Amino acid sequence: MPTYISMLRGINLLGHKRVEMGRLRVMFEGMGFEQVRTYINSGNVVFKTGRSAPAALSRRIEERMVAEFGFTASVITRTAAELGRAIEGNPFVKESRSDPSKVFIAFLGQAPKADAIEKLQARASKAERVHDCGGREIYTYYVEGMGRARLLTHGVLERVLAVSATMRNWNTVSRLYEMAGE
Numbered sequence: 001m002p003t004y005i006s007m008l009r010g011i012n013l014l015g016h017k018r019v020e021m022g023r024l025r026v027m028f029e030g031m032g033f034e035q036v037r038t039y040i041n042s043g044n045v046v047f048k049t050g051r052s053a054p055a056a057l058s059r060r061i062e063e064r065m066v067a068e069f070g071f072t073a074s075v076i077t078r079t080a081a082e083l084g085r086a087i088e089g090n091p092f093v094k095e096s097r098s099d100p101s102k103v104f105i106a107f108l109g110q111a112p113k114a115d116a117i118e119k120l121q122a123r124a125s126k127a128e129r130v131h132d133c134g135g136r137e138i139y140t141y142y143v144e145g146m147g148r149a150r151l152l153t154h155g156v157l158e159r160v161l162a163v164s165a166t167m168r169n170w171n172t173v174s175r176l177y178e179m180a181g182e
Helices: 021-030 054-069 080-088 093-098 114-123 154-161 170-181
Strands: 003-008 034-039 044-048 075-079 103-108 128-132 137-142 165-169
Touching: 003 054, 003 080, 003 165, 003 170, 021 034, 021 044, 021 054, 034 170, 044 170, 054 075, 075 080, 075 103, 080 170, 103 154, 103 170, 114 128, 114 154, 154 165, 165 170
Parallel strands: none
Antiparallel strands: 003 044, 003 075, 034 044, 103 137, 103 165, 128 137
16 A cells, blocks of 8 residues: 655644644544554644545545635645655755755645746745756755745745645655655
């Protein structure tokens, strides 16, 4: 049975869209998913289910979120193999070893258009380095930390690329991949 990782966008931020991870696990189990585990309080769920397209799983989870919690939350789902390829594609290897909390992967709902990538890269500064590997992930290294980001915030990334996205730092991505292999 394949392992999937779903990442919910925008829950439990500044007291908005509150979701207890225990309740989220119960929701996933109620959907028929197995070996459901969550990681930290920001909506990272590792689970097993029969073979399915990640985008179809995301849509099912988004619909259930509305029914269960009364609000929408964008969901990006990857297979364990896709997450592994995203990790292997990291262009900021040195930085992810020395400063993993400053390296982020934006997981995109779909591949953005080439001109949108160019616009995003044009916005980057020396303090916010961005790299596209030609797929559904954008890698960002926030030299001074994401909290000081001025040009490449999550909202800007979604607006410029015109796709849904959710970002996770290198520590979280690494731990989710470990959990998917357990």
